[in-house]
Amino acid sequence: MRRNFPLSAVPTGFPIQIKKGHATVRIYHVHAREKSYYTVAYVDGHGRKRKTFADFDLAMREAEDIAQKLRDGDLQALKLTGAERQTYVVAERAIKDTGLTLDAVARDYARAVEVLGHTGIVEAARYFKKHVETGLPDVSVADAVKKFTDAKRREGMSEAYLKDIKTILGRFASNFRCNIASIVTEDLRDYINAMHVSPVAKNNHRRLIVVLFNFAKAHGWLRPNEGTAADALGAYKVKQRDVVIYTPSEVARLLAAADDDFLPYIVLIAFAGVRREELHKGLTWESINFDRGTILIPAAIAKTGRKRKIDLCDNVLAWLAPYRGNRGAIFAQDPRKRMAKVSAASRVTWKRNALRHSFGSYRLEMVKNAGQVALEMGNSAAVVMAHYFEIVDAKAAADYWSIRPVSETSQKIVALRR
Numbered sequence: 060m061r062r063n064f065p066l067s068a069v070p071t072g073f074p075i076q077i078k079k080g081h082a083t084v085r086i087y088h089v090h091a092r093e094k095s096y097y098t099v100a101y102v103d104g105h106g107r108k109r110k111t112f113a114d115f116d117l118a119m120r121e122a123e124d125i126a127q128k129l130r131d132g133d134l135q136a137l138k139l140t141g142a143e144r145q146t147y148v149v150a151e152r153a154i155k156d157t158g159l160t161l162d163a164v165a166r167d168y169a170r171a172v173e174v175l176g177h178t179g180i181v182e183a184a185r186y187f188k189k190h191v192e193t194g195l196p197d198v199s200v201a202d203a204v205k206k207f208t209d210a211k212r213r214e215g216m217s218e219a220y221l222k223d224i225k226t227i228l229g230r231f232a233s234n235f236r237c238n239i240a241s242i243v244t245e246d247l248r249d250y251i252n253a254m255h256v257s258p259v260a261k262n263n264h265r266r267l268i269v270v271l272f273n274f275a276k277a278h279g280w281l282r283p284n285e286g287t288a289a290d291a292l293g294a295y296k297v298k299q300r301d302v303v304i305y306t307p308s309e310v311a312r313l314l315a316a317a318d319d320d321f322l323p324y325i326v327l328i329a330f331a332g333v334r335r336e337e338l339h340k341g342l343t344w345e346s347i348n349f350d351r352g353t354i355l356i357p358a359a360i361a362k363t364g365r366k367r368k369i370d371l372c373d374n375v376l377a378w379l380a381p382y383r384g385n386r387g388a389i390f391a392q393d394p395r396k397r398m399a400k401v402s403a404a405s406r407v408t409w410k411r412n413a414l415r416h417s418f419g420s421y422r423l424e425m426v427k428n429a430g431q432v433a434l435e436m437g438n439s440a441a442v443v444m445a446h447y448f449e450i451v452d453a454k455a456a457a458d459y460w461s462i463r464p465v466s467e468t469s470q471k472i473v474a475l476r477r
Contacts, residue, residue: 074100077122082129084122086115101125195240198280201232203239207274211364219336220364227267239275240282244291251292258295265292302446304417305329307458309407314378314462316405321397323382324390327354328414330375330460332422332436334362335394335415344385352376361437369435374463417459419447424456 073088084101089111097118099110112118147161154164171180208224234250235242247268251261272287281287305313310329317325327333331354333342340360347354358366371379402409415436423432429440429448436443451459 075119075122077119077126079126079130082126084126084129086118086122099125101129103129195238195282196280198239198275200235200237200239200242203271203275203280204228204232206278207271210274215358216364217359217361218340219360219362223263223267227264228271231264231268231271239272239280242288244288247288247292251295261295265289265294268292302416302420302450303410303413304420304450305407305410305413307455307462309405310414310417310459311462312405312407313401316401316407318397318400321390321394321401323379324394324397325401325414326375326378327389329417330378330462331369331371332415332418332432333369334437336360336362338390339394341388341391343388344382347371347379349376349379349383356437363437365437367434367437372460374460377463416446419443420450421456421459423447424449424451424453425460 073086075086077084077086082101084099087098087100089096089098094113097112097115099112099118099122101108101122110118110121112121150161150164154161157164159167168180171183172178175183204224207228208221211224212221231250235246251264251268254261254264256264269287269289269292272281272289275281276283276287310325313325313329314322324335324338327338327342328335333354333356337356337360342356342360346357352371354369354371356367356369358364361367398409401407419432419436422435423429423443426432429443432438432447433440433443
């Protein structure tokens with residue numbers, strides 16, 4: 060709105076600011092030689108400008124006009140010439156197909172720089188196009204996890220595996236409430252690195268996330284000809300820890316102190332590498348083929364969700380011979396009280412996971428084949444080598460695998476073959 064001030068109503072508060080949009084023009088009151096002057100000051104494309112008027116009303120009108128012209132981008136009023144005019148022409152041509160005006164583009168650019176904190180607008184646009192406007196189905200992480208879980212349940216995966224999916228991928232879905240196609244590797248790396256868990260646990264999370272992303276890719280929710288965001292995640296290095304095992308004499312004493320119904324529990328872990336969880340979940344006597352000398356761990360109870368076959372050594376078959384006609388679960392109870400009883404009776408300290416670690420160590424020394432031991436234990440060859448290689452010597456291994464009952468009808472007297 061144009062302001063008109065009669066001479067009798069000239070304001071006293073100077074400088075006066077005239078603002079129109081981003082344009083600001085100031086009017087200063089100057090005294091010189093006992094006369095009053097009004098200076099209009101502003102900045103245009105050529106720098107700072109001043110115009111002086113003896114009449115305040117004229118100064119005000121000029122300030123209003125200049126502010127209006129600055130706001131509207133009146134280039135003629137700003138007298139753009141030479142290189143500046145050429146820059147203007149090039150800019151106009153560049154935005155011609157956008158349908159936007161030059162001032163609108165300039166405002167949007169300034170706003171984008173403010174939001175990003177840098178001038179990498181083109182890179183940001185490419186990222187948006189690739190990861191937000193993907194052209195792929197709008198499948199959220201939660202939906203992907205649900206469909207993945209349903210698929211694995213139909214495949215008959217073990218309850219342990221399904222529990223890992225629920226725990227690990229459930230947490231993942233609650234942290235990523237977005238389209239699975241919008242996630243990048245850095246998002247996943249930051250997510251896993253922020254966990255206050257061991258490297259082993261981080262690798263477990265990483266492994267399931269990789270499987271989920273491969274599942275999403277196979278179903279067309281991710282680009283088919285590109286690696287997934289999870290593919291670039293490197294495994295976390297696990298520091299090799301000292302593996303705690305039993306000596307042959309300690310295992311012999313544990314067996315001698317075990318009750319008849321608990322003895323197969325110790326035998327199958329110490330001499331066959333069966334996981335204690337697999338016994339808790341009801342591994343049955345029907346899984347043992349005494350004629351072929353093998354035991355088959357069903358996928359439904361295996362930790363990995365995959366069935367595996369274990370070749371049983373002669374001493375295992377000798378220990379289990381009296382139970383050959385048994386049916387049903389081998390040992391489905393909580394073993395902690397039973398193990399405490401055996402430990403006290405044998406005077407052998409109970410060491411967590413030491414029976415299975417003993418199998419891995421003595422078995423690797425016996426067969427010299429990490430791949431075979433890995434298949435029997437349901438691990439990878441790399442894990443077997445990292446944990447069990449050169450833990451025991453040949454003599455200790457020979458003593459270990461010679462632990463057997465004196466006769467197949469008496470399980471209480473243990474002999475170490477020399």
